[in-house]
Each structure stands twice: as structure tokens, then as C-alpha cells.
Amino acid sequence: MKRQESSPATVESGFRSRQFWQLTVICGTQFLVALDYSIINVAAPSIGESMDFSSGGGLAWVLSAYPLAFCGFLLLGGRVADLYGRKRVFIWSLAGFLLASLLAGLAWSPAALIAGRALQGVAAAFIAPAGLGLLQAAIPEGPQRERALGVYGSALSAGFVSGMVLGGVLTEFAGWRSVFLINVPIVLVFGLLAKAHLDESRDRHASRDLDLTGVALITTGMVALVFALTEGERYGWTSAPILLAAVIAVPAVALFVWVESRKRHALVPISIFRTAAIGAANLINVLLICSYGGMLFILTLYLQTHLGLGALPTGLTFAVSGAIAIVTGIYAGRFVERFGLYRVLLFGIVVETIGILVMVGLPEGYGLALVLIGTSVNAFGHIIALITTSIAGTNGAEEGRQATAGALINVSQQLGLAVGVGVVTSVAAHFAAGAGGPEAATLEGWRWALWCSVGFAVAAIATTVLLRRRFQGD
Numbered sequence: 001m002k003r004q005e006s007s008p009a010t011v012e013s014g015f016r017s018r019q020f021w022q023l024t025v026i027c028g029t030q031f032l033v034a035l036d037y038s039i040i041n042v043a044a045p046s047i048g049e050s051m052d053f054s055s056g057g058g059l060a061w062v063l064s065a066y067p068l069a070f071c072g073f074l075l076l077g078g079r080v081a082d083l084y085g086r087k088r089v090f091i092w093s094l095a096g097f098l099l100a101s102l103l104a105g106l107a108w109s110p111a112a113l114i115a116g117r118a119l120q121g122v123a124a125a126f127i128a129p130a131g132l133g134l135l136q137a138a139i140p141e142g143p144q145r146e147r148a149l150g151v152y153g154s155a156l157s158a159g160f161v162s163g164m165v166l167g168g169v170l171t172e173f174a175g176w177r178s179v180f181l182i183n184v185p186i187v188l189v190f191g192l193l194a195k196a197h198l199d200e201s202r203d204r205h206a207s208r209d210l211d212l213t214g215v216a217l218i219t220t221g222m223v224a225l226v227f228a229l230t231e232g233e234r235y236g237w238t239s240a241p242i243l244l245a246a247v248i249a250v251p252a253v254a255l256f257v258w259v260e261s262r263k264r265h266a267l268v269p270i271s272i273f274r275t276a277a278i279g280a281a282n283l284i285n286v287l288l289i290c291s292y293g294g295m296l297f298i299l300t301l302y303l304q305t306h307l308g309l310g311a312l313p314t315g316l317t318f319a320v321s322g323a324i325a326i327v328t329g330i331y332a333g334r335f336v337e338r339f340g341l342y343r344v345l346l347f348g349i350v351v352e353t354i355g356i357l358v359m360v361g362l363p364e365g366y367g368l369a370l371v372l373i374g375t376s377v378n379a380f381g382h383i384i385a386l387i388t389t390s391i392a393g394t395n396g397a398e399e400g401r402q403a404t405a406g407a408l409i410n411v412s413q414q415l416g417l418a419v420g421v422g423v424v425t426s427v428a429a430h431f432a433a434g435a436g437g438p439e440a441a442t443l444e445g446w447r448w449a450l451w452c453s454v455g456f457a458v459a460a461i462a463t464t465v466l467l468r469r470r471f472q473g474d
Contacts, residue, residue: 027155034159042167069121072223078129078407093126105180132406137201146333153387154329161322168312214267221252229418281393289416291456294424321379351381
């Protein structure tokens with residue numbers, strides 16, 4: 001593409017004007033996608049009181065619909081963006097996100113609310129990979145892109161943490177519907193900026209025929225797999241819904257890999273995992289998010305149910321680590337530029353692990369200071385590691401597969417979150433069942449769950465060392 005053929009001087013000049021706005025739009029929308037992932041958690045009790053849900057299970061679908069749809073359609077979103085135009089898909093998906101937010105905010109029934117959340121997830125599954133593909137197309141590989149990906153990672157962290165805080169503020173002062181309706185003016189602004197400042201890019205050499213077989217298999221498999229992992233503890237790991245989901249997911253994913261390895265124009269060519277560090281980065285990303293997501297879930301329970309903090313104070317507690325992650329993320333690209341992918345990634349995971357180790361012995365009282373220290377250390381290392389895997393997972397991708405590479409990074413994060421939360425909740429329940437009184441038993445279960453998060457982080461360290469040669473720039 002023309003922008004990638006520009007001289008360094010031209011690119012640097014553009015970064016101060018057009019590329020600045022491109023990065024603002026892309027990172028701003030990713031902030032919104034991450035924010036809507038977490039903003040609903042605080043509003044859920046108010047939604048349950050306001051809407052006529054027949055059971056707690058119905059309300060749980062309000063929480064699950066977004067991540068299930070998001071994860072299920074990510075690979076399709078990435079390939080559609082690559083084939084039909086990343087800017088076009090980005091803008092149309094923003095329009096879909098706006099309409100879905102309106103539907104959720106004005107919902108007249110539980111079914112309408114769940115539908116709105118699911119459609120938000122589908123739209124976000126097209127926005128996220130298209131945005132990352134646009135970033136790669138606008139900024140060539142090298143120090144500039146690494147710094148841009150640092151800002152991108154900071155936006156994601158800021159969005160997730162802001163959702164926990166903003167959800168409490170909006171629900172408290174404007175009602176639960178505002179957590180959806182606030183998206184409308186924000187999306188309108190970003191849509192206009194995207195139309196004015198983003199450049200169109202796509203794979204001009206590939207056939208525009210979509211791999212519909214691959215789409216059907218991976219969408220079915222991912223939705224079923226994430227459902228089984230996230231809902232296993234609630235339904236019971238041997239319950240009919242979970243077993244049925246597993247029976248659907250495993251053959252669908254296995255068949256997808258087999259089909260894709262034999263197709264010329266595959267949705268996700270298996271060869272992409274042999275490109276540079278893409279395969280290694282996605283594997284490590286799964287382990288990183290397993291550790292981080294599981295830890296965050298357990299600490300939320302500890303702060304709210306054991307220390308008695310409300311939803312808003314809990315969100316503000318995590319805002320401290322979120323602020324550290326945002327500032328660190330801005331400079332993470334410079335660390336990679338100076339020290340190389342391997343060293344920075346390994347350093348980040350080790351620091352992240354130390355942060356969890358600080359908290360594994362959760363005390364019965366006065367644990368807030370311990371959580372603040374541990375999550376701050378963890379956030380510093382985690383955002384460095386996460387941005388490094390994002391750089392490694394997108395560098396080296398073919399021009400026509402940039403959004404697809406971005407979709408894979410997002411998929412690995414969603415899988416990590418599903419696996420991490422599913423495993424730690426089961427570990428916590430198992431060890432709590434064998435302990436003493438109810439409160440002591442619960443605390444013991446949480447401690448073992450945090451050790452499980454440490455285990456995932458150590459596995460990420462080992463994998464990084466074993467796959468060292470897959471990383472460039474070292």
C-alpha cells in the first residue's frame with residue numbers, strides 16, 4: 001500500500017497530523033469495546049431488579065451474551081475486514097454497535113436486552129480486528145508501530161478498568177440504561193472521525209469468496225467452547241448443557257483445523273502460525289490472560305464479599321493498577337525497541353508473577369493494602385507482556401492478513417479469559433469444600449485459586465523460554 005511505501009520522513013510528518021487522528025480513532029474505539037465488556041458487571045444487580053427476569057439464569061445471559069458473540073465472530077470479522085476493506089467494515093460495524101447499544105438501552109423486555117448485548121458483541125468482533133488491521137496498515141513495522149501498539153494496549157486496559165468504575169457511577173446517578181446509551185454519542189463522534197481520517201486498505205490479491213465452511217465451524221466451535229468454560233461452574237461441569245457444548249466444540253474446532261489446512265483460500269491459513277512469532281505469541285497470550293483473568297475474578301470476590309467493599313469502591317481499587325498499566329503501556333514499545341521482544345516479554349511475565357505471589361496468602365482482614373500492592377506490581381508486568389505479545393503476534397503478518405492476525409490476538413485473549421476464570425472458580429470451589437467453617441473455607445479456596453493463576457504465569461515463562469527463537473529482534 002502507498003502509506004507503507006512512504007519514506008521515514010514522510011511517515012514521521014504524517015504521524016503528527018493524519019496518523020495521530022488515525023491512532024486516536026482506532027484506540028478510542030478499542031477503549032469502547034473493552035469498556036462495554038466490563039461495564040455491565042456493576043449494573044447487573046440493578047438490571048435484575050428493574051427487568052422481569054424469571055430466574056437468575058436469565059440475568060446471567062445479559063453478562064454472557066457479549067463475550068460469547070464477541071469471541072465467536074472475531075475470526076470472521078478479521079477476514080471480512082481483510083477482504084472487503086478494513087475502513088468500510090470498521091465504519092459499518094460502528095453503526096451496528098450504535099444500533100445494538102440503542103436496543104439494549106431502550107430494551108422493553110429481557111429478550112430485547114439480551115439481543116442487544118449479543119449484537120453489541122457481534123459488532124465489536126468486527127470493530128476490533130478491523131481497527132488493529134488499520135493500525136498495521138497505517139504505520140509500518142518498526143519502532144513507530146511498536147509505540148503505537150503500546151498506546152493501543154493502554155487503551156484496552158483503560159477501557160476495561162474504566163468500565164468497572166464508570167458502570168458504578170452511571171448506574172448510581174443515571175440508571176442502568178445509561179451504561180448502554182452513553183455509547184451512542186461516543187460512537188457517532190468516532191464514526192465521523194473514522195470517515196474523515198482513516199485510509200481504506202484490504203487484501204487486493206485474494207479471492208473475495210468467504211470460506212463459509214470455516215466460518216460455520218469456528219463460530220460454532222468458539223461459542224460452544226467459551227460457553228462451556230465460562231458457565232461450567234454455574235451449571236455444573238457434568239451437567240447436560242456443558243457436556244453438550246463440549247461435544248459440539250471439540251469436533252467443530254478439530255474439523256476447522258483439518259479443513260483450513262487443506263483450503264487454498266482459508267479463513268485462517270494454518271501457515272500463519274509459522275510466520276515469525278505469531279503462533280508463539282498467541283499461545284503465550286492465552287496463558288497470560290488465564291493468569292490475569294483468573295486473578296482478577298478472585299480478587300473481585302475477595303474485595304466485595306469478604307472485605308465488604310461495594311461495586312464502586314472495588315472498581316476504584318482496580319483503577320490504581322489500571323492507571324499504572326496505562327502509563328506503562330505508553331512506554332512499552334520503547335522497551336521493546338531498546339531491549340528486544342524476548343527480554344521484554346520475559347521480564348514482563350516474571351514481574352506479573354511476582355505481583356500475584358504477593359497476594360496468594362490473602363489475609364482475613366486488612367487485605368486491601370496487599371491487593372493494592374500486588375495488583376500494581378502485576379499490572380506493570382502484565383501490560384508489558386501483553387503489548388509485547390501483541391507486537392509479536394502482528395509483526396510479520398502478510399499485508400492481506402493483517403486484520404486476521406489482529407483477530408487471532410483477540411481470540412487468544414478471550415480463550416485465556418474463559419479458561420482462566422473457569423479453572424480458578426473450580427479450584428476455589430474444590431478446596432473450599434474440604435476446609436473448615438464457611439468463611440475460612442471460602443478464603444482457603446481463593447488462596448489456592450491464586451496459586452493456580454501463578455501456575456499459568458509460570459507456564460507462560462517456561463513457554464517463552466522454550467520458544468525463544470520464534471521471537472524476532474533479540
